Amino acid sequence: MDDIADAVRRILSEERQRERGGPRSRIVEAIMVLLLSRPMRSSEIASILGFETKYVSSYLSYWKTRGYVDYSNGYWTLTPKGEEYAEKVLERETSEDLDKMASIAKRILSSVNVKETINYKDSPSRGGRGRGSLSFIEPRTGKSHNKLQERARRAACVLKVYKDDLDEEELEVLSSLLSHYAKWGNTYIYLDNLAEAMEADYNWLLRVARRLQSKGIVYIYTDPRLGVRIGLTKNMKESLESCVEAG
Structure with a gap:
């Protein structure tokens, strides 16, 4: 859980510091890494990440059509495809060198x-x-x-x-x-x-x-x-x- 939290913070920190580039991809990465912990409502995700609920919902809805997330009984979850993607992001974010640690x-x-x-x-x-x-x-x-x-x-x-x-x-x-x-x-x-x-x-x-x-x-x-x-x-x-x- 701590690895997931650290990865989400790093992703969002980088995103908020960037003036250009692909912000959407970084936000989606943060959402998917967060969903590795457990199913969540879009309002809870928005609260944790500091965005409006409708903003997060729009990303989730789009990536649902791509097969990365699923929605049931008010909760968003990762599909197997989404889990594989999120785990790769998490691995990338946490595989930092010893000097930085x-x-x-x-x-x-x-x-x-x-x-x-x-x-x-x-x-x-x-x-x-x-x-x-x-x-x-x-x-x-x-x-x-x-x-x-x-x-x-x-x-x-x-x-x-x-x-x-x-x-x-x-x-x-x-x-x-x-x-x-x-x-x-x-x-x-x-x-x-x-x-x-x-x-x-x-x-x-x-x-x-x-x-x-x-x-x-x-x-x-x-x-x-x-x-x-x-x-x-x-x-x-x-x-x-x-x-x-x-x-």
């Missing part, structure tokens, strides 16, 4: 200036998850990152508000949900995707999610087609809107 890693580490809120420890019940950091606190520069920075500040602020009311496991799950919100602007995620992102045991994650649900912090919804979804409650979303501290 090392440069990115050093830049990430140089930006860490906030002490971890949670004391992460390995736990067999969580699938051997080790230490982690609050990735949404990572500072960024440039006008295009203004919204991301604002979401990151709000996420860090909310986590600070709740850190004394939750145990370590609950804080870890809330931190991951807020990190997802800061990156993508979405206040929900499917539980299997969250488990994969956290490298956590699914059953452990579900137990912790239920504790957070009992405290009114998250809701849990079972989609008959796509599985269990976890998201921030209305009160939590209001807290994100009103929280103004810098974390």
Whole structure:
């Protein structure tokens, strides 16, 4: 999932920096790589990529006629032809040389200036998850990152508000949900995707999610087609809107 997210960000970053060339092809590549993760509605794709829904729908409709995507019950999926194409794009985007990866890693580490809120420890019940950091606190520069920075500040602020009311496991799950919100602007995620992102045991994650649900912090919804979804409650979303501290 992280490889897909990184590839989508790179594709869109290149697209927004280009003044000429074939913009349509790059947008389609970003959409198809995103659909590798799971079926999605066009409105969700548009929200993640930062385009209008009708704009994304027009691309999807065209590439459906070409046999790359399919549409059913409100969700877009890749056809076998589309999957093959998207995997080639993903492979191209992720096969970067070691020097570039090392440069990115050093830049990430140089930006860490906030002490971890949670004391992460390995736990067999969580699938051997080790230490982690609050990735949404990572500072960024440039006008295009203004919204991301604002979401990151709000996420860090909310986590600070709740850190004394939750145990370590609950804080870890809330931190991951807020990190997802800061990156993508979405206040929900499917539980299997969250488990994969956290490298956590699914059953452990579900137990912790239920504790957070009992405290009114998250809701849990079972989609008959796509599985269990976890998201921030209305009160939590209001807290994100009103929280103004810098974390």
